[in-house]
Amino acid sequence: xxxxxxxxxxxxxxxxxxxxxxxxxxxxxxxxxxxxxxxxxxxxxxxxxxxxxxxxxxxxxxxxxxxxxxxxxxxxxxxxxxxxxxxxxxxxxxxxxxxxxxxxxxxxxxxxxxxxxxxxxxxxxxxxxxxxxxxxxxxxxxxxxxxxxxxxxxxxxxxxxxxxxxxxxxxxxxxxxxxxxxxxxxxxxxxxxxxxxxxxxxxxxxxxxxxxxxxxxxxxxxxxxxxxxxxxxxxxxxxxxxxxxxxxxxxxxxxxxxxxxxxxxxxxxxxxxxxxxxxxx
Ligand SMILES: NC(=O)c1ccc[n+]([C@@H]2O[C@H](COP(=O)([O-])OP(=O)(O)OC[C@H]3O[C@@H](n4cnc5c(N)ncnc54)[C@H](OP(=O)(O)O)[C@@H]3O)[C@@H](O)[C@H]2O)c1
Numbered sequence: 001x002x003x004x005x006x007x008x009x010x011x012x013x014x015x016x017x018x019x020x021x022x023x024x025x026x027x028x029x030x031x032x033x034x035x036x037x038x039x040x041x042x043x044x045x046x047x048x049x050x051x052x053x054x055x056x057x058x059x060x061x062x063x064x065x066x067x068x069x070x071x072x073x074x075x076x077x078x079x080x081x082x083x084x085x086x087x088x089x090x091x092x093x094x095x096x097x098x099x100x101x102x103x104x105x106x107x108x109x110x111x112x113x114x115x116x117x118x119x120x121x122x123x124x125x126x127x128x129x130x131x132x133x134x135x136x137x138x139x140x141x142x143x144x145x146x147x148x149x150x151x152x153x154x155x156x157x158x159x160x161x162x163x164x165x166x167x168x169x170x171x172x173x174x175x176x177x178x179x180x181x182x183x184x185x186x187x188x189x190x191x192x193x194x195x196x197x198x199x200x201x202x203x204x205x206x207x208x209x210x211x212x213x214x215x216x217x218x219x220x221x222x223x224x225x226x227x228x229x230x231x232x233x234x235x236x237x238x239x240x241x242x243x244x245x246x247x248x249x250x251x252x253x254x255x256x257x258x259x260x261x262x263x264x265x266x267x268x269x270x271x272x273x274x275x276x277x278x279x280x281x
Pocket of ligand 1: 014015016017018019020021038039040041042065066067068093094095096097116143144145146187188189190191192193194195196
């Protein structure tokens with residue numbers, strides 16, 4: 001099966017100002033796609049857009065947008081139409097996590113998390129699904145997480161949000177099969193980005209991938225015919241997810257909670273011996 005031809009395509013990448021989103025934008029531009037770069041930090045988007053135009057000769061359009069605000073998908077669709085851009089692909093990558101016992105979490109921050117990770121991911125998907133289907137050759141990638149596959153004590157809302165992304169995206173994969181649109185839920189495990197700056201507990205202990213490895217996993221799966229509705233990045237991560245299927249719900253949540261706590265403790269206090277694998281994001 002031939003790799004996807006991204007030339008003459010225009011792909012939106014949300015969360016392009018950092019981490020996995022920046023890596024997606026670079027990889028897509030390298031393969032010839034024009035890109036629309038979305039996030040709040042406009043200075044970073046402008047810098048990235050200049051780099052991509054200079055190095056790959058594509059058109060890169062930065063759009064500052066706060067995806068925690070209601071109706072961001074429709075707002076972006078209006079903005080894109082006003083600029084005369086025809087969108088053929090969408091990477092819903094923007095997201096963040098909150099952590100800590102649920103009863104101690106900030107209610108406003110939780111609503112923002114649901115807005116960015118879930119509500120506007122749906123709104124963006126709905127706003128662009130018709131042009132994506134009509135283009136017949138684009139991609140819709142929703143960035144989930146390994147956290148989608150298990151309940152996450154001390155990350156209860158984040159894990160549930162990502163479980164939504166996984167389920168939603170797999171259903172869209174089915175609905176899109178005859179349209180030519182390739183739909184994929186991409187689940188990173190621990191990945192070295194700014195993601196952990198937002199967490200009260202900071203970084204987790206464990207083996208990290210680079211954003212480029214995560215993007216490579218997603219694009220390879222799409223290139224190979226998009227036979228799978230969802231993929232986990234990293235062989236060890238994928239095996240861990242598969243093993244999780246054999247546990248009862250009770251056992252799964254007990255293990256998830258224990259691994260999460262152990263990974264955080266190991267990260268907070270450097271261990272004298274190699275630490276065991278902990279929870280993956
Ligand atoms: N890193 C990991 O270990 C890991 C693991 C599993 C899944 N993930 C998922 O991977 C995706 C990318 O995260 P990352 O690891 O690359 O983290 P990151 O470096 O912190 O990047 C997050 C991106 O989301 C954007 N964003 C956050 N809130 C936003 C808002 N209100 N409006 C618009 N954009 C917003 C940020 O842009 P601005 O701040 O400029 O707005 C930034 O570009 C997320 O969905 C995350 O849940 C990450």
